[in-house]
Amino acid sequence: xxxxxxxxxxxxxxxxxxxxxxxxxxxxxxxxxxxxxxxxx
Amino acid sequence: xxxxxxxxxxxxxxxxxxxxxxxxxxxxxxxxxxxxxxxxxxxxxxxxxxxxxxxxxxxxxxxxxxxxxxxxxxxxxxxxxxxxxxxxxxxxxxxxxxxxxxxxxxxxxxxxxxxxxxxxxxxxxxxxxxxxxxxxxxxxxxxxxxxxxxxxxxxxxxxxxxxxxxxxxxxxxxxxxxxxxxxxxxxxxxxxxxxxxxxxxxxxxxxxxxxxxxxxxxxxxxxxxxxxxxxxxxxxxxxxxxxxxxxxxxxxxxxxxxxxxxxxxxxxxxxxxxxxxxxxxxxxxxxxxxxxxxxxxxxxxxxxxxxxxxxxxxxxxxxxxxxxxxxxxxxxxxxxxxxxxxxxxxxxxxxxxxxxxxxxxxxxxxxxxxxxxxxxxxxxxxxxxxxxxxxxxxxxxxxxxxxxxxxxxxxxxxxxxxxxxxxxxxxxxxxxxxxxxxxxxxxxxxxxxxxxxxxxxxxxxxxxxxxxxxxxxxxxxxxxxxxxxxxxxxxxxxxxxxxxxxxxxxxxxxxxxxxxxxxxxxxxxxxxxxxx
Numbered sequence: 001x002x003x004x005x006x007x008x009x010x011x012x013x014x015x016x017x018x019x020x021x022x023x024x025x026x027x028x029x030x031x032x033x034x035x036x037x038x039x040x041x
Numbered sequence: 042x043x044x045x046x047x048x049x050x051x052x053x054x055x056x057x058x059x060x061x062x063x064x065x066x067x068x069x070x071x072x073x074x075x076x077x078x079x080x081x082x083x084x085x086x087x088x089x090x091x092x093x094x095x096x097x098x099x100x101x102x103x104x105x106x107x108x109x110x111x112x113x114x115x116x117x118x119x120x121x122x123x124x125x126x127x128x129x130x131x132x133x134x135x136x137x138x139x140x141x142x143x144x145x146x147x148x149x150x151x152x153x154x155x156x157x158x159x160x161x162x163x164x165x166x167x168x169x170x171x172x173x174x175x176x177x178x179x180x181x182x183x184x185x186x187x188x189x190x191x192x193x194x195x196x197x198x199x200x201x202x203x204x205x206x207x208x209x210x211x212x213x214x215x216x217x218x219x220x221x222x223x224x225x226x227x228x229x230x231x232x233x234x235x236x237x238x239x240x241x242x243x244x245x246x247x248x249x250x251x252x253x254x255x256x257x258x259x260x261x262x263x264x265x266x267x268x269x270x271x272x273x274x275x276x277x278x279x280x281x282x283x284x285x286x287x288x289x290x291x292x293x294x295x296x297x298x299x300x301x302x303x304x305x306x307x308x309x310x311x312x313x314x315x316x317x318x319x320x321x322x323x324x325x326x327x328x329x330x331x332x333x334x335x336x337x338x339x340x341x342x343x344x345x346x347x348x349x350x351x352x353x354x355x356x357x358x359x360x361x362x363x364x365x366x367x368x369x370x371x372x373x374x375x376x377x378x379x380x381x382x383x384x385x386x387x388x389x390x391x392x393x394x395x396x397x398x399x400x401x402x403x404x405x406x407x408x409x410x411x412x413x414x415x416x417x418x419x420x421x422x423x424x425x426x427x428x429x430x431x432x433x434x435x436x437x438x439x440x441x442x443x444x445x446x447x448x449x450x451x452x453x454x455x456x457x458x459x460x461x462x463x464x465x466x467x468x469x470x471x472x473x474x475x476x477x478x479x480x481x482x483x484x485x486x487x488x489x490x491x492x493x494x495x496x497x498x499x500x501x502x503x504x505x506x507x508x509x510x511x512x513x514x515x516x517x518x519x520x521x522x523x524x525x526x527x528x529x530x531x532x533x534x535x536x537x538x539x540x541x542x543x544x545x546x547x548x549x550x551x552x553x554x555x556x557x558x559x560x561x562x563x564x565x566x567x568x569x570x571x572x573x
Contacts (some may be wrong), residue, residue, distance in 0.1 A: 013154045013225050018351045020221045024259045026083035036539060039285040 046533070060563045062223035064358045069164075074141050077163050080449070081138030086391065086527065088130035089444075090171060093520050095123035098514035100482075102499050103509050116499035122177065124188035125205075129212045129304070130170045135447045137219050138310035140247045141232050143454065144223060146554040146561060147241045149232025150403050152227040169211035176201035176208065187497060189298070190228030190265065192279040192290050194531060203273070213258045218268035227251075232553070234572035238332065241552050242325065245332050246311030249339045253300045253307070256343075261297040264290060278341075285287065293348035305439060306406075307335060309446030310377060316453050317381050317549045320396035321388030327380040334373035334380075341370045351419045352426045360419040366570075367417035373412055376502045389496035393545065394468035398449035401441055401476050409437030412487065427497075430490025438485045441476070448475075448526065453515045455530065456544045458561030462538035467529050481515030497556035549550045 061067050062075065071077060093444045098119045102110050111119070119250075141159065145152055153159045177183035181199015184190070195202070227248050231240070240248075267278040270289070277283025279290045325331065342502060347363040381403055390396070412434040416422050425431060456462050486507035494505045500508065540559040548555040553572070557565050 002458065006487075009489055013229050016157065016225045016228060017221055020224060020255055021217075024255050026219050026259075027261050028259035030141070030268075031260050032266060035263070035289065037086050038289055039278045039283070040277065 043158050051317060054224060065319075070160065071158050074156070074159065074410035074491070075376070075563065077153075077159050077559065078142030079142075080163055080380060081141055081166075083136045084167065085131050085133075085135035085138060088126050088134065088532075090129055090523070091174070092123050092126035093117045093523065095126070097516060099123065100513040104513040105510065106503050106506050108500050110145065111374075111499070113499045114182055114185055117187075117497065118177065118183040120497055121184050121187055122173065123376035123503065125173060125184075125209075126170065127439070128188065129209075129216075130166075130173075130299070131299060132305045132443050133445070136247075136250075136443075137216075139243075139308065139312070139447070139450050139454070140219075140223055142224060143457065143554060144244055145230070146557065146565055147244050147552050148227060148230065148235055149553050149566050149572065150230035151566050151569075154230055155222045159222055162215040162222070163517065165211050165218070166196050166216040169208045169215060172204055172211070173208035176194070176204040179204060182337040189291075190268065191294070192268060192271065192287050195268060198549045203269065206269050209265050210262055213262045216254050220254040223247055223251040224255075225521050230451050232569040234472055235449065238329065241311075241336075242314035242328070242331055243308070246335050247305040249335050250304050250307045253304050253339055253342065257297045257304075258301045260459065260507055262299075264293040264297065267293075269383070281336050283503070289307045291350045291353060292346070296343075298349065299346045300339070300342040302382050302435075302438070303338055305340065305443045309402070309443045310335065310403075312446045312453070313381065313402055314377075314400040315357045315551065316395045316449055317384050317403075319453075319545055319548050320391050320393060321385045321400075322390075322547045323388045324550075325380070325383055326383035326386075330376055331380055334376040337527070338370060338374040339457060341366060341373070344445060345370065345566070348417055348419075348422070351422045363410075364417055364419045368414060371410070371414055378407060378410075391546070392555075394450075394472055395449045395453035395545075397469065397472045398445050398452060401472070402445045402449065405441030405445070405476075408467070409434055409442055412437065425490060427495055428490035429486045429494045429496055429517070431491055432496050433483050436486070441479050445475070445479075448505035452546075455533055456540035456553070457532050457554060457557075459537075460540055460558075461533050462540050462544075463529055463537060467525060470492060470527040471529060475519060478515050478518035479521055482512055482519050483511045483515070485509075485515075486509050518533055 059174060061073065062071070065078065071080075082447050096119075098111060099116065102108075102116055141153065144150075144221060159463060179200040181201060183201045184195070184205045185555065186197050186198060188197035198205070199566065227240070227244060237245075269274040271278050271280060271285075272554060277285040279285050279287045314325055334554070338455050345363060345367045348367045351363070352459070392400075412430070416425050452468060454464070490514060492505065494501055494509075542558050543549045543555050544559060545555075553566075553570060554561070556570070
């Protein structure tokens with residue numbers, strides 16, 4: 001594997017990691033927000 | 042699967058000059074997937090013994106009617122912390138440990154894609170369970186409202202509540218990081234030629250499990266965060282008096298909780314799908330169907346949560362939906378059981394310890410599956426709800442199900458990890474003792490539940506005395522049998538007959554891990570093998 005491929009692979013790994021972390025964070029926030037909507041008088 | 046694997050050995054020789062670091066630093070700072078896998082497995086074994094000891098306190102108290110050994114509050118703490126430790130500290134880390142060890146080797150990768158995060162997620166888990174265990178010593182005692190932490194009861198917990206919730210957040214963060222690592226590794230570091238539909242089933246089941254974890258762990262974190270703000274910051278998410286709804290917590294919890302069951306069992310399916318073909322000397326029957334069945338089970342796990350709460354009162358249409366969607370899970374699960382059985386059909390079977398545990402899994406997990414089907418029927422569930430029948434059901438799924446599969450996996454891959462064969466006679470003794478006692482322990486609980494004995498009580502009516510006594514004897518028998526497992530692993534790690542690279546007769550056809558020497562070199566697949 002040459003250095004360009006390695007760099008591409010690193011970028012792909014970084015991108016997937018960030019997307020998955022954001023999905024997890026989004027779900028956390030969304031569920032708390034839905035709880036707030038439900039608990040509003 | 043054919044692979045050009047000379048690279049693996051060549052890689053080993055090349056790396057002899059920089060093996061593992063020496064001393065405690067190796068374990069604290071390691072980024073090697075094998076070291077981290079070992080640490081996860083050792084940690085889960087310790088938690089298995091700690092959580093198991095708590096179960097023995099419960100069974101000792103229930104040996105006879107009346108209050109004899111512990112006060113009822115402590116009894117409730119034991120049932121609660123036993124469950125939290127077994128679910129998040131024993132079963133899940135054990136499968137993560139197996140994933141760490143095996144996934145890179147099975148896909149021909151040199152390591153996990155994010156090795157530093159791998160180290161961090163392990164040590165975060167240790168911190169989480171240290172906090173959880175320390176919460177037992179807080180004023181007011183440990184958490185005692187059951188592992189589901191239902192409000193309003195859980196809000197009566199003393200100073201242990203914030204500690205337990207913080208521990209759950211840490212364990213959740215650790216799981217999410219571990220899952221991201223697994224997904225990124227599988228999607229990016231597969232060897233050339235290792236297409237998705239050539240991956241071993243263990244890798245497939247873990248890929249799907251990792252997605253499940255990322256989707257549901259934040260839901261649980263959200264639920265316990267709301268508990269925390271209800272307790273300390275005056276919010277009323279789950280307090281009816283302030284416009285909130287305690288049943289909302291149950292919905293949110295089980296939206297996490299049901300997929301959580303599959304998070305524990307899908308990797309177990311993967312392990313069994315590796316072992317049965319090896320000891321049948323055949324290819325896995327219906328590989329594609331197994332992959333699709335796993336994905337179907339994962340999808341269905343998101344639309345069945347309310348079957349845990351039929352008795353809270355919900356519209357008939359809701360009960361019908363959750364009843365039917367739950368029953369639907371039997372279809373992909375049936376596909377799996379059929380395919381495992383068909384794999385053995387006319388195979389050249391042999392019954393080494395991994396295969397024995399896999400076979401016990403097949404029979405006993407199916408018992409747990411059938412009792413699950415019974416409970417899926419809403420009107421019938423009104424009878425079973427919160428009785429020992431439920432306790433019997435989920436313990437059949439999790440102990441001779443998930444735990445037996447993990448033990449099967451350990452017996453299958455231990456020679457590859459240590460380079461030594463273990464004592465077969467002792468392993469078979471461990472198998473038979475475990476299998477007999479696990480049934481003595483949990484089968485009578487079906488009868489107790491059908492007769493109406495409620496769960497989570499330290500005392501009971503005398504009509505339940507006999508089967509409780511039998512169950513407790515089974516509990517102590519099963520617990521003591523596990524000391525054999527610990528002894529056997531330690532003995533194997535310290536020495537024994539040399540294991541070959543293939544370890545099991547014919548294993549070479551069943552995965553890349555068998556192409557590397559035993560013990561597996563510290564660095565494997567520096568140059569990717571080519572899979573044909």
